[in-house]
Amino acid sequence: MTLSDKTYDVIVIGLGGMGSAAAYHLARRGQRVLGLEKFTPAHDRGSSHGGSRIIRQSYFEDPAYVPLLLRSYELWQELAESTGLEVYRTTGGLFVGPPDSLTVAGSQRAALEWDLPHEILEAADIRRRFPSFDPADGEIALYEANAGFARPEMTVQAHLDLAAREGADLHFGEAVTDWHDSPSGVRVTSGNAVYHADQLVICPGAWAPEVLSDLGIPITIERQVLYWLEPAGGTAAFDDQPIFISENTEGQQIYGFPAIDGPDGGVKVAFFRKGQECTPDTIDRTVHPDEIDAMRDRVTELLPDLSGPAVHTATCMYSNTPDEHFVISRPAHLTNVTVACGFSGHGFKFVPVVGEVLADLATSGTTTHPIALFDPARLVTT
Numbered sequence: 558m559t560l561s562d563k564t565y566d567v568i569v570i571g572l573g574g575m576g577s578a579a580a581y582h583l584a585r586r587g588q589r590v591l592g593l594e595k596f597t598p599a600h601d602r603g604s605s606h607g608g609s610r611i612i613r614q615s616y617f618e619d620p621a622y623v624p625l626l627l628r629s630y631e632l633w634q635e636l637a638e639s640t641g642l643e644v645y646r647t648t649g650g651l652f653v654g655p656p657d658s659l660t661v662a663g664s665q666r667a668a669l670e671w672d673l674p675h676e677i678l679e680a681a682d683i684r685r686r687f688p689s690f691d692p693a694d695g696e697i698a699l700y701e702a703n704a705g706f707a708r709p710e711m712t713v714q715a716h717l718d719l720a721a722r723e724g725a726d727l728h729f730g731e732a733v734t735d736w737h738d739s740p741s742g743v744r745v746t747s748g749n750a751v752y753h754a755d756q757l758v759i760c761p762g763a764w765a766p767e768v769l770s771d772l773g774i775p776i777t778i779e780r781q782v783l784y785w786l787e788p789a790g791g792t793a794a795f796d797d798q799p800i801f802i803s804e805n806t807e808g809q810q811i812y813g814f815p816a817i818d819g820p821d822g823g824v825k826v827a828f829f830r831k832g833q834e835c836t837p838d839t840i841d842r843t844v845h846p847d848e849i850d851a852m853r854d855r856v857t858e859l860l861p862d863l864s865g866p867a868v869h870t871a872t873c874m875y876s877n878t879p880d881e882h883f884v885i886s887r888p889a890h891l892t893n894v895t896v897a898c899g900f901s902g903h904g905f906k907f908v909p910v911v912g913e914v915l916a917d918l919a920t921s922g923t924t925t926h927p928i929a930l931f932d933p934a935r936l937v938t939t
């Protein structure tokens with residue numbers, strides 16, 4: 558065990574979605590940054606893999622997220638321009654369901670409250686404009702032209718590359734085993750060394766229950782499955798589709814993407830929030846035939862052509878808080894620590910703005926972004 562003789566302003570634990578963005582925004586502000594990640598860059602063991610993530614602005618979860626989304630979109634655009642990479646694409650988004658469903662009514666509420674461009678489509682309009690979709694009579698959709706998808710692995714790698722270019726030291730294959738906060742700074746211990754810095758930013762994803770065990774934030778880890786189904790008539794009809802979220806009368810949501818993985822790549826679809834509790838150590842990484850059948854049965858209610866076999870599947874983890882809102886905070890009983898966790902299955906579209914917020918919190922103790930909803934005090938029972 559060595560004591561690192563380099564001095565750092567900020568150490569970032571976890572270089573997944575949020576941590577890679579934080580490392581970049583901190584380094585860009587001239588901070589001397591050390592990033593510690595237990596796996597490889599843009600790996601598939603956590604929550605930021607699988608090729609695509611929905612981005613949207615008419616946020617049914619709560620209109621309070623909208624200003625953060627507007628800023629996130631600006632930063633997605635900056636990231637695309639500064640790297641020349643297609644880290645995101647706007648395809649339009651259809652949010653389908655009964656008129657009073659959370660997916661439709663909640664999206665409309667956010668769109669109206671923030672004056673976001675949108676259209677309301679009847680079932681017949683949806684069938685006419687998007688022939689692959691066959692919603693039930695009586696279902697409607699909010700159509701948002703600004704919705705689309707981001708590329709998670711490409712985004713994480715882009716933030717890591719930019720952070721390194723700005724001088725950040727990024728260590729992979731180095732798990733943090735302990736961290737300690739004091740008024741004079743922080744101490745972080747890994748399998749390799751002990752490091753000191755003024756500030757610590759912790760973005761542990763599904764490892765939050767372990768890495769943040771002392772904070773008493775209730776987070777449950779949930780296994781999720783992604784399915785790439787082969788369309789009956791080939792992928793061409795799905796090439797230029799909007800992303801979609803569809804809610805049935807039981808409140809069960811599914812979502813999906815256009816065919817972005819080539820003619821043999823299938824069409825990616827998934828259940829939103831249908832998983833088994835697990836830990837990163839106990840998650841079942843095998844996807845079972847009955848799960849694929851259940852997905853196909855449900856998605857063909859809306860997209861009848863998605864009736865073919867699964868060409869690929871993957872598992873991923875949600876980190877759920879009880880109210881499904883994030884945790885982004887400088888915990889009151891600590892002096893030099895900022896945490897970001899509990900992204901509850903909907904965090905990726907916020908990655909760029911969360912990076913900016915974490916850089917604000919670590920360097921100035923505060924942020925002008927609206928993050929009151931994410932205070933862990935709402936969850937911690939003492």
Ligand SMILES: Cc1cc2nc3c(=O)[nH]c(=O)nc-3n(C[C@H](O)[C@H](O)[C@H](O)COP(=O)(O)OP(=O)(O)OC[C@H]3O[C@@H](n4cnc5c(N)ncnc54)[C@H](O)[C@@H]3O)c2cc1C
Nearest residue numbers: 571573574575595603604605611733762873900904905906
């Ligand atoms: C199937 C699925 C679909 C999703 N779809 C969407 C979507 O469409 N739109 C959307 O906005 N969001 C979506 N999300 C949610 C979004 O992807 C997550 O909220 C986001 O990726 C979480 O990022 P994170 O940085 O918290 O976690 P991660 O990216 O997993 O990063 C945490 C990192 O910390 C590292 N780490 C943990 N412990 C240690 C340690 N002790 N030492 C060093 N490193 C450590 C881990 O290895 C990991 O790299 C989806 C998630 C899943 C799983």
